[in-house]
Amino acid sequence: xxxxxxxxxxxxxxxxxxxxxxxxxxxxxxxxxxxxxxxxxxxxxxxxxxxxxxxxxxxxxxxxxxxxxxxxxxxxxxxxxxxxxxxxxxxxxxxxxxxxxxxxxxxxxxxxxxxxxxxxxxxxxxxxxxxxxxxxxxxxxxxxxxxxxxxxxxxxxxxxxxxxxxxxxxxxxxxxxxxxxxxxxxxxxxxxxxxxxxxxxxxxxxxxxxxxxxxxxxxxxxxxxxxxxxxxxxxxxxxxxxxxxxxxxxxxxxxxxxxxxxxxxxxxxxxxxxxxxxxxxxxxxxxxxxxxxxxxxxxxxxxxxxxxxxxxxxxxxxxxxxxxxxxxxxxxxxxxxxxxxxxxxxxxxxxxxxxxxxxxxxxxxxxxxxxxxxxxxxxxxxxxxxxxxxxxxxxxxxxxxxxxxxxxxxxxxxxxxxxxxxxxxxxxxxxxxxxxxxxxxxxxxx
Numbered sequence: 372x373x374x375x376x377x378x379x380x381x382x383x384x385x386x387x388x389x390x391x392x393x394x395x396x397x398x399x400x401x402x403x404x405x406x407x408x409x410x411x412x413x414x415x416x417x418x419x420x421x422x423x424x425x426x427x428x429x430x431x432x433x434x435x436x437x438x439x440x441x442x443x444x445x446x447x448x449x450x451x452x453x454x455x456x457x458x459x460x461x462x463x464x465x466x467x468x469x470x471x472x473x474x475x476x477x478x479x480x481x482x483x484x485x486x487x488x489x490x491x492x493x494x495x496x497x498x499x500x501x502x503x504x505x506x507x508x509x510x511x512x513x514x515x516x517x518x519x520x521x522x523x524x525x526x527x528x529x530x531x532x533x534x535x536x537x538x539x540x541x542x543x544x545x546x547x548x549x550x551x552x553x554x555x556x557x558x559x560x561x562x563x564x565x566x567x568x569x570x571x572x573x574x575x576x577x578x579x580x581x582x583x584x585x586x587x588x589x590x591x592x593x594x595x596x597x598x599x600x601x602x603x604x605x606x607x608x609x610x611x612x613x614x615x616x617x618x619x620x621x622x623x624x625x626x627x628x629x630x631x632x633x634x635x636x637x638x639x640x641x642x643x644x645x646x647x648x649x650x651x652x653x654x655x656x657x658x659x660x661x662x663x664x665x666x667x668x669x670x671x672x673x674x675x676x677x678x679x680x681x682x683x684x685x686x687x688x689x690x691x692x693x694x695x696x697x698x699x700x701x702x703x704x705x706x707x708x709x710x711x712x713x714x715x716x717x718x719x720x721x722x723x724x725x726x727x728x729x730x731x732x733x734x735x736x737x738x739x740x741x742x743x744x745x746x747x748x749x750x751x752x753x754x755x756x757x758x759x760x761x762x763x764x765x766x767x768x769x770x771x772x773x774x775x776x777x778x779x780x781x782x783x784x785x786x787x788x789x790x791x792x793x794x795x796x797x798x799x800x801x802x803x804x805x806x807x808x809x810x811x812x813x814x815x816x817x
Contacts, residue, residue, distance in 0.1 A: 374388050374389040374390065374791060375389040375390060375394070376787070376788065376789055376790060376791065377493065377497060378493065378675070378788035378789070379487055379488060379489060379490055379493055379675040379676075379677045379678065379788065380469075380477075380479070380487075380675060380676070380788040380789050381465075381468075381477045381478055381479040381480055381487075381789075382394070382398050382477055382478045382480070383468050383471060383475060383476075383477035383789055383790075384475065384476070384477070385474050385475055386421050386474060386475070386476055390475070390476060390477070392424075392425075392428055395425055395428045395429060395432075395478065396428055396432050397500055397503065398478055398496070398500055399428070399429050399432040399433060399436075399464065399478070400432055400436060400504065400505040400506070400507075401496050401497075401499035401500040401504055401505075402462075402464065402478075402480055402496060403432065403433055403436035403437075403438050403505075403506055404436075404499050404504050404505070404506050405462075405482075405492070405495065405496065405499070406438065406461045406462065407461075408436075408437035408438070408506075408508065408512065408514075409437060409438070409439055409514065410438055410439065410461035410462070411438075411439045411440075411441060411458070411460045411461055412433055412438050412439070412440055412441070412460065412461060412462050412463060412464065413440075413441045413442075413443060413451060413454055413455050413458070413460050413462075413463040413464075413481075413519075414426060414429055414430060414433070414440055414441070414442050414443070414463065414464050414465075414466070415442070415443045415444060415445065415446040415450070415451045415463070415464075415465050415466070415522075416444070416445055416446075416465070416466035416467060417445065417448075417465075417466065417467035417468075417469075417553060417554045417612050417613045418445055418552060418553050418554055418556075418577055418578075418579060418612065419467070419468070419473055419476060419579060419580075419581070419612065420473070420579030420580060421476045422445075422466050422467070422476065422579075425466045425476055425478075426442075426466045429464050429466060429478070430442060430516065433464075433514060434513050434514040434515070434516055435507050435508065435513060435514075436505070436506045436507060436508065436514070437506065437508040437512050437513065437514050438514040439514040439515045439516075439517070440514055440515070440516050440517065441458070441460065441517050441519050442516065442517065442518050442519065443519045443520075443522040443523075444518070444520075445554055445557055445577070446522055446523055446554060446557065446558070447523070447526075447554045447555065447557070447558050447610075447613060447614035447615065447709070447710065448465050448467060448469070448479065448554075448613040448614065448615045448706070448707075449526065449614065449615050449704050449706060449707065449708035449709065449710060449711070450522050450523050450526040450558065451463050451465045451479075451481065451485075451522075452481065452485035452486070452704055452705045452706045452708075453485060453522075453525070453526045453529060453703075453704045453705070453708075454485070454519075454522045454525065454526070455481055455483075455484070455485040455705075456484050456485030456704075456705050457485075457525065457529075460483075461482075461483060462480070462481050462482045462483065463480075463481035463485070464478055464479065464480060464481065465478075465479035465481065465613065466478060466479075467479055467554075467612065467613040468612075468789075469585075469611055469612065469613050469615065469616075469789070470585050470586040470587075470611040470612065470616065470695075470789075471585065471586075471789060471790065472581075472584070472585060473580055473581050473585070479613075480493075480496070484705060485704075485705035485706065486677055486680055486681065486684075486705050486706070487675075487676055487677040487680075487706065488677070489677050489678075489681060523557060523558045523561065524561065526558070526704075526710065527558065527561055527562050527565060527710065529703055529704070530562065530703060530708075530710055530711050530714050531562075531565055531566075531714075533700075533702070533703050533711070533714070534566075534714045534715065534717075534718045535718055535721075535722075536565065536566060536567075538718065538721045538722065539566045539567065539568070539714070539717050539718055539721050540566060540567030541567075541721065542605075542717070542720065542721040543567070543569075544566075544567075544568045544569070544605045544606070544717060544720070544721075545568070545569040545570075545571065545602070545603065545604045545605055546563065546568055546569070546570055546571070546604060546605060546606050546607065546608060546717075547570075547571050547572070547573075547595060547598045547599045547602060547604045547606075547607035547608070547620070548560075548563075548570055548571070548572040548573075548575075548595075548607070548608050548609070549572070549573050549574050549582075549592070549594055549595040549598070549607075549608075549609040550572060550573075550574050550575045550609075550610065551574050551581050551582050551583065551585055551591075551609065551610070551611070551612055552574050552575070552576055552577065552578050552579075552580065552581055552582050552612075553581065553585070553610060553611065553612035553613065553614060554610075554612060554613055554614045555610035555614040555709065556572075556574075556575045556576070556577065557577075558614065558710060559608070559610065559614070559709075559710060559713065560572070560575075562710050562713065562714065563713075566714065566717060568717065571598065571602050571604065573594055573595070573598055574594070581612060582594070585611055585612050586611065587609055587611065587616065587618035587629050587696060589626055591609075592609055592618060592620060592626045593626070595607050595609050595620050595626075596620050596624040596625070596626050597624070598624075599620050599621075599622070599623070599624035600623070600624035604622060605622055605720065605726070605727065606619060606620070606621070606622060606716070606717075606720070606727045607619065607620035607621075607624070608709075608713055610709045611696075611709075614709045614710065615676075615697060615706065615707040615708065615709055616629065616632075616695055616696035616697050616707065616709055617629070617632045617696045617697075617698070617709035617712040617713065618632060618696050619631060619632060619635075619716070619727070621727050621728045621731065622726055622727055622728055623728065625728075627731060628655075628739055629694070629695055629696035630654070630655040630657060630694045630696075630737075630739055631657070631731055631734065632696040632697075632698065632712055632716075633650065633654065633655075633657075633658060633692040633693070633694060633696070633697070633698055634655065634657040634658050634661060634734050635715075635716050635719060635727075635730060635731070635734075636690075636692070636698040636712055636715045636716065636719075637658050637661050637662070637690070638661055638719055638730065638733075638734070639715050639716070639718060639719035639722070640689065640690050640700070640715065641661065641662075641665045641667065642719070642722065644689060645667075645689065646667070646688060646689025646690070647662075647667050647668045647669065647670070647686075647688050647689060648662065648667065648668075648669050648670070648683075648688055648689060648690050648691050648692075649669065649670040649671070649672055649679055649682045649683050649686070649688050649691035650669055650670075650671060650672070650679065650691055650692055650693065650694065651671065651672050651673065651674045651675070651678065651679055651693050651694070651771075652671050652672070652673065652674060652768065652770070652771055652772075652774050652783055653674060653693075653694055653774075653783045653785075653794075653796045654671075654692070654693055654694035655694050655737055655739055655798055656735075656737060656781070656798060657734050657735060657737060660734070660735040661734065667689075670682060670686070670688070670691075671768075673770055673771035674693075674771050674772075674785065674788065675788060676693065676697065676699070676706050676707055677706075679691050679692065679693060679699060680699050680701065680705060680706055683699060683701055684701055692707065693707065694739075696709070696712070697709075697712075698711060698712045698715065736800075737798050737799065737800060738798065738799055738800065738801055738802040738804070738805045739796065739797070739798040739805060740796070740797050740798075740802065740805040740806050740808075740809050741794070741795070741796045742794075742795045742796075742809050742813070743787070743790075743792040743793065743794050743795065744792060744793050744795070744813065744816065744817075745791070745792055746792065746793045746816060748786040748793065749772075749784065749786060749793055749816055751769065751772070751773060754773060754784065754815055754816065755767070755769065755773055757815050758773060758775055758815070761811065762775050762777065764777075765777050771785055772784050772785020772786065773785070779799060779800050779804075780797065780798060780799035780800070780804055780805065780808060781797065781798055781799075781808075782795070782796070782797045782808040782809075782811075782812055783795070783796045783797075784812050784816070793816065795809050795812045795813065797809045797812075
């Protein structure tokens with residue numbers, strides 16, 4: 372069970388090495404126990420080859436537990452969150468390991484309002500799982516099963532009501548897209564067509580396998596960059612396999628950090644409306660620079676989509692997100708939404724009549740470096756002691772791992788919620804400074 376990761380990001384593991392049918396049935400049984408009989412739960416999956424059998428196990432377990440199931444099939448995670456909220460359902464299960472490699476899969480567990488289970492709910496679920504709690508019912512008490520075919524279109528329609536479709540259409544944009552053979556290919560072309568955008572795409576087949584590494588990076592985004600360079604485009608987009616994260620290439624094919632996604636969305640949202648924002652501890656300072664210019668503030672939360680979205684709702688903030696390419700606008704979708712991100716950035720370009728390169732160049736520049744090492748967790752007490760000696764004037768935050776804020780840079784070290792690794796992220800004015808911060812952290816951990 373070494374590969375099983377249990378957190379607010381779901382129940383994740385490698386197929387055949389910790390994550391198997393028994394784990395799926397047992398966790399789904401425990402999840403069902405969180406709800407009364409005849410509760411309505413929405414289910415969906417991403418495109419990975421293991422998804423269909425896992426989704427079938429989830430459906431069978433839920434209905435056998437007296438739960439009514441609404442199945443929307445292959446769909447982006449943001450569509451699942453939107454529909455759970457829109458239909459006022461009790462919850463949902465998305466079968467997807469998001470950006471993890473194809474060998475992984477997961478149960479993303481959702482409660483009321485289209486929000487992922489928070490830490491307290493995950494603890495309660497874990498207790499039920501460990502006790503092997505079930506609520507299997509008699510034959511006549513089985514839950515109903517219903518296929519629902521219009522979820523993606525309903526989600527797209529909501530996005531279209533939030534942006535100026537006619538303005539975007541008037542710009543006659545051409546975009547390049549890399550769908551990685553993920554769920555984006557089932558939704559993004561429909562959105563782009565509705566916005567009057569010409570699309571040139573690669574990796575746009577449902578093969579059950581990803582065309583390359585699923586997580587956006589310099590290496591994985593090279594095919595999109597090459598596509599952009601071969602064609603006259605206005606911008607390039609790539610989504611992770613469950614389409615909650617969005618990364619960008621510029622009109623000349625240059626690859627930029629996924630941190631720019633949130634910053635660009637923020638630029639438009641603060642043109643459109645008013646209000647403060649929230650992001651997680653590992654998000655770039657770019658958004659704070661934009662907020663300061665507009666007269667707004669940005670709160671920092673623990674890592675995890677639910678921590679950001681809950682903070683936004685609790686404090687009645689305008690929007691928020693995560694630097695991994697995730698934009699959250701609760702007035703549209705309860706969680707990270709790459710489809711919304713595409714629409715917002717296209718409207719930013721149409722409104723300002725500037726190229727994506729010009730808009731990116733307006734944002735204060737930082738260099739962010741992300742590393743991961745194969746260590747299940749760190750000794751935070753020992754690490755913190757050494758850090759306090761090395762960086763005596765730093766502001767240190769330890770609500771989620773350890774973050775060290777310096778005048779012009781920061782370093783964040785934490786155990787991953789989704790993989791058996793430790794993530795190390797540093798940001799500074801130069802890449803050399805950021806890399807030096809990374810190296811200092813690695814030397815302490817090892």
